[in-house]
Amino acid sequence: MSVPTEANAGRTDVSSRRPRTAERARTLAAHAGSATLDLPGDREEHVIPAARAVEADGSLLLLVPGETAAVVLTSRDDVAAVLHLVDVAPVAVPHRVRAHCWIAGWLSIPTGPDAERAAALLAEAAPDPTASERAGTVVRLEVGEVLVDDLWGTGHVEPDDYADAAPDPLAGHEAELLQHLAAAHGDDLYRLAIVAGAPACADRVAPVSLDRHGIRLRTGGPDRTCDVRFEFEHPVADPTELGGALRRLLHGVHGES
Template sequence: MIRPGNPMSGVPAHGQPRPEAEEAPRLPSAAERARTLVENNASAVMTVPGLVTGPADDMTPLRRSVCPTGDVFLLFPDESPVVRVVLAADGEEIEAVLEITDVAPVAVPHRIRGRAWVAGWLTAVPGGTPQAGTTLVRLETGEISLDDLWGAALVEPDEFADAAADPLACCETELLQHLAAAHGPDVGLLCGLVGRSGLPCGDADPSAVAAVPLALDRFGLRVRFTGDDGVFDARFDFPEPVEDRDGLRRSMLVLFEAARDS
């Protein structure tokens, strides 16, 4: 099923098109989307209220992971202000916010796909030195919020703990870049499935509408179209949720065949 996004005239403050709300799409839950952002390729930076840092200070964790209770483990260089303030607290909890920014791995207008914020309390992990020159800290989750291509949402800590990251997230960057580089004409043909009045899909000029694969999850593919009337997204649902590359390949073939027959 195809679900067109809103035109850019309805873009909210952070600059992303939103899907129309007339028919509820199949989509990852807010908790799943938050877990996907925290655990995968999106960039992250830690903010500690009251901590003054310089431009060269490293507030970005080297690695991050989520434990079964929903707490986030973060690995920082020993010289990071995060490590210094946590060790100086001598076991006392430090309020902190982990901000995640998700940037599309392909060249499109409005590349920031979403942000998530995990607010909680930092403590050092005893013996948490998995490699020389680093310190492991724990962020006990208190509040989780996100604002992404699906909309804004709040996530309860227990929901975050019970959720799982999207199974395609670990290879989404590679898959989107492959679709854009090797299957650009096929992605462009999906324009014909949108059913958007006045859209010049199938016109003699194939460049009338540019199409770039923007986001991918187990439920479907989102494509960003750019034409004379502006920028908009369309969501293309897979026949069934996919769990791996083989399932994705089959689902993409179904979409491309439907587009060629349209």
Template sequence: MLLPRPVAALPEQLVPEERSVGPDGEVLLVFPADSPVVRAATHAQDDELPAVLEITDVAPVSVPNRIRGRAWVSGWLTCVRGVAEPGRMLLRLEVGEARVDDLWGTGMVEPESFAAAAADPLVEHEAELLQHLHAAHGDQVRQLCGLVGERAADTAAVPVGLDRFGLRVRFSGGERGRVFDARFDFREPVRDIVGLRRAMHQLFEAAAH
């Protein structure tokens, strides 16, 4: 959490304990009641406090350069009193704009698009699924090298990202020791774990031929 004025705080004091998105696209943040962020928002009283929430997306598997992407959500921060449990404070970040920097480049997200976005159906299971793929299906993941071409020859393959649209794999090693990511799109977006099993079977089947 980045505030517009210097705040005497340790970095961990600026990290919310909980984070969620409200029905109107606002970001809801829970902090300890004595947090410097809460003090700054309280000091602003009826004025909105400009702030930026920085989010770092880290791969849940062990690979070099584990950061998959970053996002910055900027807007105005206010206290929501009487909602959080004792000793904590709920803060509301009204979104002005959002920016994403990931494998596909850097892009802006308008508040309306941010509010309308739906959570990916695999988000709650992604870490477990990637770790399972890496540990139990490593040979099949390595077969995906055949779909990439010569640049993936003799490389190690580790699954680093999974969502309803496809699988992201990191290739590393080979003669030149290069590291790169490749995206394997599913034939159609999956809605649940059953659909994911079918999509992964189709992907591995294509790689085996």
């Protein structure tokens, strides 16, 4: 199935099968490329964590650099803070920012064995192996409120729903997969867009997002874009199932406008 929609600001309508808002929030918490921690105080601090990891209950572990931030955090318990996450498409498309997510909660500093476990999780999650070794303060953000604003729309997530959700199983591989599709399967993507009824703005077609339910293509240029959402026959459970789902979509499925 496909759903072509206008997306002048990168926003599209929903299709019949979609990831829940809580799942999208957990995915962004773990995989969004940009994160800024907003701290309270007379001099509001906006800190970029050097490393980030997500615990099983959704709490976030952050390595916070900077002397001022460390002083704010060590002087008080349960400091209120907001983590702003920004997700950007891994391929060049118009309106490249795909999502914003704000996670509000309370900061605390792990101690004892908990601090050692937190440091180990940050070291495992850091894309830069040296990031977790940089000077800074390891903090935990306990989640109190979540707001997501993405390609699906805007929605609040209750803490319990957020804690119970899981990130999309393809999120860790999405960037590589979309870049491969853009580089090696441009003709196939173009045919899909045309079949879906988007020829008027299909001078350029690129994949903009991928999840266990399907793939979203973006056509057109800066002034006028059109998004087309294609759903897999069945949701995929992990990357090993994705190859077959994509082959059936690219070579055997005709979309509906």
